[in-house]
Amino acid sequence: MGLIVQKFGGTSVGSVERILNVAERVIEEKERGNDVVVVVSAMGKTTDKLVSLAKDISSNPNKREMDMLLTTGEQITISLLTMALLQKGHDAISFTGWQAGIQTESIHGNARILNIDSTRIKSELDNGRIVVVAGFQGITEDDAISTLGRGGSDTTAVAIAATLKADKCDIYTDVTGVYTTDPRYVKDARKLLAVSYDEMLELANLGAGVLHPRAVEFAKNYSVPLEVRSSMEREVGTMIEEEVRMEQNLVVRGVAFEDDITRVSVLGLPNSLTSLSTIFTTLASNHINVDIIIQSSTNENTTNLSFSIKSDDLNETIKVLGDNKSKLNYIGIESESGLAKVSIVGSGMISNPGVAAEMFEVLAGNDIQVKMVSTSEIKVSTVVEEGNMIRAVEALHQAFHLAGTPVKA
Amino acid sequence: MGLIVQKFGGTSVGSVERILNVAERVIEEKERGNDVVVVVSAMGKTTDKLVSLAKDISSNPNKREMDMLLTTGEQITISLLTMALLQKGHDAISFTGWQAGIQTESIHGNARILNIDSTRIKSELDNGRIVVVAGFQGITEDDAISTLGRGGSDTTAVAIAATLKADKCDIYTDVTGVYTTDPRYVKDARKLLAVSYDEMLELANLGAGVLHPRAVEFAKNYSVPLEVRSSMEREVGTMIEEEVRMEQNLVVRGVAFEDDITRVSVLGLPNSLTSLSTIFTTLASNHINVDIIIQSSTNENTTNLSFSIKSDDLNETIKVLGDNKSKLNYIGIESESGLAKVSIVGSGMISNPGVAAEMFEVLAGNDIQVKMVSTSEIKVSTVVEEGNMIRAVEALHQAFHLAGTPVKA
Incomplete structure (x- = not known):
């Protein structure tokens, strides 16, 4: 009861x-x-x-x-x-x-x-x-x-x-659970029997918005055990619960991916304290969502800034940056479209520093060049050419033993 | 303001x-x-x-x-x-x-x-x-x-x-006001500039449910001045307000009518105190609406009862009465379809006892036989053959000076 x-x-x-x-x-x-x-x-x-x-x-x-x-x-x-x-x-x-x-x-x-x-x-x-x-x-x-x-x-x-x-x-x-990767693209994708709240957040774009991040955060904060399951099929779904309740035998839990990505680089930004906040406040107020952000100072006075956006937002981004050129005071803009983001997700990688290295090795071994990298405690995201996306996902899915392994963590 | x-x-x-x-x-x-x-x-x-x-x-x-x-x-x-x-x-x-x-x-x-x-x-x-x-x-x-x-x-x-x-x-x-009779049937029907609450209640079926009786009652009880008017046309509508605010120069304010009426007569009902309530409670619990009710005792022990219903309800009425024959204890049922109800309405008739007589005279003068009669303080209703309905309405509309007269009471 x-x-x-x-x-x-x-x-x-x-x-x-x-x-x-x-x-x-x-x-x-x-x-x-x-x-x-x-x-x-x-x-x-x-x-x-x-x-x-x-x-x-x-x-x-x-x-x-x-x-x-x-x-x-x-x-x-x-x-x-x-x-x-x-x-x-x-x-x-x-x-x-x-x-x-x-x-x-x-x-x-x-x-x-x-x-x-x-x-x-x-x-x-x-x-x-x-x-x-x-x-x-x-x-x-x-x-x-x-x-x-x-x-x-x-x-x-x-x-x-x-x-x-x-x-x-x-x-x-309308899906039966959360998968190791998108089963529409990767044949041996497997349904996960359990993931942690944080993994679910990072896997959010697997299974096309199966669960809203805000709800996952709420569940995490109040320790509400969730199960994602099908309203049509009567099979068991995916449990989402506190990490502590799960074993850690899988370092990587899933491979997420997303195409239509464009990299935008702003070159020669003044190395001031407010440069970054000004540029992203300007973009946000124009409703442009920025995903990965990478900054690398090239010398004491200026810095180069790269970020990824949805390709649909490129024209607007270039317009907004152009309109604000005098305020932002940069030298030039460069962009590259036709890219995709491929990420591995898993709470196991917190205590396993070699995971990112292994990911790069797998991609390199498949002649896939990495254009951008971003890491969090439980996720490593890479930006690659769109044409390499599915190959990258399949290679990572296999390398991290997601296919054919027991899906219960 | x-x-x-x-x-x-x-x-x-x-x-x-x-x-x-x-x-x-x-x-x-x-x-x-x-x-x-x-x-x-x-x-x-x-x-x-x-x-x-x-x-x-x-x-x-x-x-x-x-x-x-x-x-x-x-x-x-x-x-x-x-x-x-x-x-x-x-x-x-x-x-x-x-x-x-x-x-x-x-x-x-x-x-x-x-x-x-x-x-x-x-x-x-x-x-x-x-x-x-x-x-x-x-x-x-x-x-x-x-x-x-x-x-x-x-x-x-x-x-x-x-x-x-x-x-x-x-x-x-979707109508421009309350009319002396239905303008779709009678060409010289005129819009009334004012009627009393009680007249409006009796005229309710003119203009196809233009205002619900319950709302009129409510308005009467709280003396709320109403105006019925068109949402499409910008002309003045019909005011509905307290009688006292209006002059009484028109005895009859309008002619209402309704077809598809059937008369049902229950013959040889026992002349008991409960006969009437039993019969109408039985009909009501079967969702049969009864309009005019006429009772005439033929001798000390039994009575004949006639009432009018919508013709659509006839089969159900006969079934309900048949199912309850032993309870109701009547001798026979008779019915006549193809009838219509024609009513004259006006608060002026309260103080004018000759109005009903004038109505019957007009109908008789037009060779229209009256099958049933029912009166209230401000209305006289007659049931006539359906084929005579419009002729009856036109004759009454003219006889009571509704066409071409000033419509403001």
């Missing part, structure tokens, strides 16, 4: 048939003797349709009103899923974000959860009911409806699990 | 273009120097679509969850209209039913408003904002979302107008 929080995303509740399927999954958990709280997203493309309506009305829709509009999506799903559970003979009740006591900052579009007053949820669980909660939404101090931004439903589920001290938070999605 | 409550129905907000049009109408009122509260319904067919989704999930959807589902419709409209007002440079804010403080009974699907805590609305009006409120919805004592049933948005508007002591409540709809 435990307490399980289940979260089902937009694809999993995308039609009447899928909602009925989700109801079955919820009932299975309930019939195992567990208390169940279910968090759901808006059905399929509902949110996109609502956004498009708003854009037809206003070129720059008011954010409070946008939250008012978008939150109807999850409200529709909670009512339909609850009707389905009741129809199947199980007592259930739905709550919007405000009814579930999800209090957020007083901002719109991207509010953080401040507190969850779980009195109502607890009382309904005590009544033996399945509680169905709208993800992605909450209420501000002055009773306005707010939303949590991208990945908001994941965050709602994890936050409720943390507040209720749930035994587990199951994230149901 | 006054306070105006405006209500726009589903057709008036049925598309992005129409919402932008509504925004213009709201701004016109605001620019006249008035404070404005706007109440809106769900867009066009939204509610029907949501009901159909629910029916796909459950044959008998839970009522609380149905309210949770349906109220998303108005929430979408309030956010879009508010975005439109903001886009056009006017400060505005949207409120759901619960945010607007609309407290209802703790029942679902057809709750009555118990109280409106108008603190938030007043405070935003004081801030100079246009306040946009979701019609049809409220909140129960235990924080569940409730709905007000059919005509709910009209009721919301009138209740808010009553609470705020608004100068006027404008009901914008």
Whole structure:
């Protein structure tokens, strides 16, 4: 007898048939003797349709009103899923974000959860009911409806699990778990039975946004055990939990990759204290996301700075840097497109300094030139030519024994 | 400088273009120097679509969850209209039913408003904002979302107008006002500039449900002046207000009519105290609406009872009466379809006993046989053959000087 929080995303509740399927999954958990709280997203493309309506009305829709509009999506799903559970003979009740006591900052579009007053949820669980909660939404101090931004439903589920001290938070999605690398590209990619929170954060782009980083961070901070699993298949998924609970027999847990990368180098920047902050503040205020940043001073007075961006942002980046040339006071700009980022991830590498060296050796042994390098405690990222990306991933996947090894860490 | 409550129905907000049009109408009122509260319904067919989704999930959807589902419709409209007002440079804010403080009974699907805590609305009006409120919805004592049933948005508007002591409540709809009879059938039908609340109640089926009876009753009880007017045309509509404010120069204000009527007669009912209540309780519990009821005792022990129903309900009525024959203990059933109801309405007839006689004389003069008669203080209804309906309406419309007369009472 435990307490399980289940979260089902937009694809999993995308039609009447899928909602009925989700109801079955919820009932299975309930019939195992567990208390169940279910968090759901808006059905399929509902949110996109609502956004498009708003854009037809206003070129720059008011954010409070946008939250008012978008939150109807999850409200529709909670009512339909609850009707389905009741129809199947199980007592259930739905709550919007405000009814579930999800209090957020007083901002719109991207509010953080401040507190969850779980009195109502607890009382309904005590009544033996399945509680169905709208993800992605909450209420501000002055009773306005707010939303949590991208990945908001994941965050709602994890936050409720943390507040209720749930035994587990199951994230149901359209993939069966987290893989050693993307199975669409690498045939012998294997599903991982367990990863740590930090590894999950670094592997976030494996499996196409299977779990939002903000939710993983939240789960890590409150030690909420997560499982990523399929809403359609009945196989076991990937557990995400504290490192200490896992053995360390795999140094590298997965190989992540991403194409369409461009390197931009700003040459001859003055070696001043404010150069770096000025350049990245300027880029950020123009909504350009920078990934890897590498700085190397060439002499006492000037420095060269390289960073990677999505290739789509190159024109805008060059324009922004050009517009601010007098302020930034650099000598020249150089860029190289057609690149890709390949990363190895694993908490085992913290205590294993040779991992980066081994990675470079594998790449060199395959005639793959490394253009940029960036390291964190549990990740080594390299930038290579796009044409070498999949070869690099396959070579690393094999070299670090990810294929064919037991997947449980 | 006054306070105006405006209500726009589903057709008036049925598309992005129409919402932008509504925004213009709201701004016109605001620019006249008035404070404005706007109440809106769900867009066009939204509610029907949501009901159909629910029916796909459950044959008998839970009522609380149905309210949770349906109220998303108005929430979408309030956010879009508010975005439109903001886009056009006017400060505005949207409120759901619960945010607007609309407290209802703790029942679902057809709750009555118990109280409106108008603190938030007043405070935003004081801030100079246009306040946009979701019609049809409220909140129960235990924080569940409730709905007000059919005509709910009209009721919301009138209740808010009553609470705020608004100068006027404008009901914008797809007709330009209340007519002496249906202009689609009678060419010289005239728009009435004013009718009393009671007349409006009796004329309810003129202009195809232009205003819900419950809202009219509410307006009457709280003396809220209403105006029914067009959301598309800019002409003056029909004022609905206290009788005392109007002159009495027209005895009959309008001619209402309705086809597809069937008369059912139950013959030889025992003349007991409970016969009538038993028969109509039985019909009501089977959702059969009965309109005119006529009873005539033929002897001391038995009575004959006739009532009118919509012809669509005939089969069900006969089945229900048949199933309960032993309980009801009648001798036989007789029915006549192909009938229509024609009524004259006007508060002037209270003090004018000859009006019914004049009506019968007009019908007789046109060779129209009267099958049933029912009278109230301000209405005389007759049931005639369907083929005579329009002729009856035209003759009465002319005889009571409705065509071509001044329409202001």
